[in-house]
Amino acid sequence: MKNFRPAFRFAPSDANWWIWGNGLTRNTVSATPFLKNTCQQMTKIETTEWLKGRVDSNLYCHSAATQEMAAKLADIYGVDMEKATLAGLLHDCAKQMSHEELISHAQHYHIRLDHIRLAQPGLLHAPVGAKLVHAELGIADSEILDAIAAHNTGSKDMSRLGKILYLADASECTRSYPGVERIRDLALSGDLNSALLTTMDMKIRHVLEQKQMLHPMSVEARNDVIKEIINHIDQ
Numbered sequence: 001m002k003n004f005r006p007a008f009r010f011a012p013s014d015a016n017w018w019i020w021g022n023g024l025t026r027n028t029v030s031a032t033p034f035l036k037n038t039c040q041q042m043t044k045i046e047t048t049e050w051l052k053g054r055v056d057s058n059l060y061c062h063s064a065a066t067q068e069m070a071a072k073l074a075d076i077y078g079v080d081m082e083k084a085t086l087a088g089l090l091h092d093c094a095k096q097m098s099h100e101e102l103i104s105h106a107q108h109y110h111i112r113l114d115h116i117r118l119a120q121p122g123l124l125h126a127p128v129g130a131k132l133v134h135a136e137l138g139i140a141d142s143e144i145l146d147a148i149a150a151h152n153t154g155s156k157d158m159s160r161l162g163k164i165l166y167l168a169d170a171s172e173c174t175r176s177y178p179g180v181e182r183i184r185d186l187a188l189s190g191d192l193n194s195a196l197l198t199t200m201d202m203k204i205r206h207v208l209e210q211k212q213m214l215h216p217m218s219v220e221a222r223n224d225v226i227k228e229i230i231n232h233i234d235q
């Protein structure tokens with residue numbers, strides 16, 4: 001098992017504050033408590049370097065493309081831009097850990113190890129990733145952490161941020177599986193729950209075709225979305 005590294009220490013005086021290129025300025029960055037908190041703990045460059053130390057170039061490309069798609073969806077669905085880009089960039093930070101490392105980290109962070117996660121430890125990269133960005137980058141925003149923790153399975157009561165991360169991950173511009181154009185068009189159409197349900201159905205179908213176990217979180221997430229569609233809840 002890899003040693004757990006100490007949390008990053010960022011210099012608050014660094015001039016390269018966490019500012020994405022999506023119209024955010026230093027003033028807008030300091031406008032909310034979360035963003036102010038983010039500024040005090042990390043810079044964009046340092047966070048990117050941290051991620052590059054954990055993923056290969058292909059996965060970094062996917063992460064950057066997910067970040068870009070998450071920004072587009074945040075704009076369409078009225079989600080906080082910085083939270084969306086941060087979640088998009090970091091969501092797969094634990095994806096390239098070995099199964100042994102994932103299980104060790106899950107034990108360390110007291111993540112529930114149900115029999116499906118034990119049989120398919122790759123599923124753990126989402127909740128372990130959320131714990132890592134909290135522990136090592138100091139990101140404490142629960143909406144970001146929850147979105148990262150459930151970006152692969154989905155979950156009950158997903159926030160808008162969680163939904164757009166789930167969609168951005170599946171539809172970013174480097175994805176090329178059959179049907180991705182439909183998912184992308186739906187995601188950009190402004191009908192969040194329809195896009196989400198179609199994406200969930202496609203991912204669940206894939207799990208079934210692969211004869212893998214379906215995690216109950218995916219079923220709960222899908223049931224929730226259907227409930228919202230039936231009740232015309234615009235989430």
Ligand SMILES: [Fe+2]
Pocket residue numbers: 091092095125126151152
């Ligand atoms: Fe992932």
Ligand SMILES: [Fe+2]
Pocket residue numbers: 062066091092169
């Ligand atoms: Fe991903």
